[in-house]
Amino acid sequence: MRMSDIETGSDSAGADDKRQPRQSRLVKAALACSRFGQFDVTIRNVSQTGIGGKAPHTLNLGERVTLFLPGHDPMMGTVRWVVDHRFGLETDAEIFPGRLRAAHSDTLVAADSHADFQIMPPPKVSAWRPGLTQPQPLPGHYGRKRYPLLCTKGCLSGRRE
Template structure:
C-alpha cells in the first residue's frame, strides 16, 4: 500500500460498531467500522472473511446493507456495497430517525449509469 490515496469517493473516518453476517450463515459477528462512504466501508474484527465473500452489515440508522468483501488485510477488510447508502445517516445519534431534506432522495453521485437496451442499439 502506498501513502497516496487515488480514490475519488470521499470517506468518513469514524468508529462505529456494526453487526456483520456472512450471507450463507445465521451467525452474527460484531465488527468495528473504521471508515464509511456511500459505496462501501472498512471494517475490523476477528471474523474470518475472504475476498469475494457476500456479507450483510447492519449499520446504525441505515439498517442491513448487502455487499461483497473487496480486500482483506490481517483483521481489516473492505466491503463494496451493492447499493449506495447515505453514509452521513450513520453519524447521527442512534435511533434519531430524523430525516432532513437531503435524506428524501437517494444519492446518485457515484452510481454507474444504466446499461442501454440492446434493442435500441445500432451497429456502426
C-alpha cells in the same frame, strides 16, 4: 521518466477516479455471512459505496455478506480486500454517513446528563469467626474496647485482689 512510472501513474489515477471520498468514523455494526453467522464489527471509515473495518474473523475475498449499519436497512456487500482481521466491503446500496452520525448520537449519553449515583453507607463487616466470642462494647465508650473486669472479693470497694 521511466515506462514503469507512467504505467504506475495511470493505474493509480484510474483507481483514484473510482474511489469514493472516505469519512473517518468509529462505529459499531454487524455483519452476517454463511460461515460465521452474525457477528459484531468495528467500522473505521465510510464512503457512499463501502466501508473499512475490523472483524473478529478473517473474511474471504469476494465473500458476500449482509451489513447491519445503524440508521440503515440491512444491505448486501462484497468483501474487496482483507488484511488479517481488517477488511474492505463494497455495498450494493448507498451508505448515508449523515444517518450513521444521527443514529450513533442517539445512543450516546453525556456523562453529566444524569446523576444516577447514590452515596451508600459502608458495609457493616463483622470480624466474627466460629469459635470466637464477640465481646459486648460498653455503652458510651469510644476508642479501644474495654471489657468489664471480673470481680472477686472487694469489687464494691473498687479494690481488686
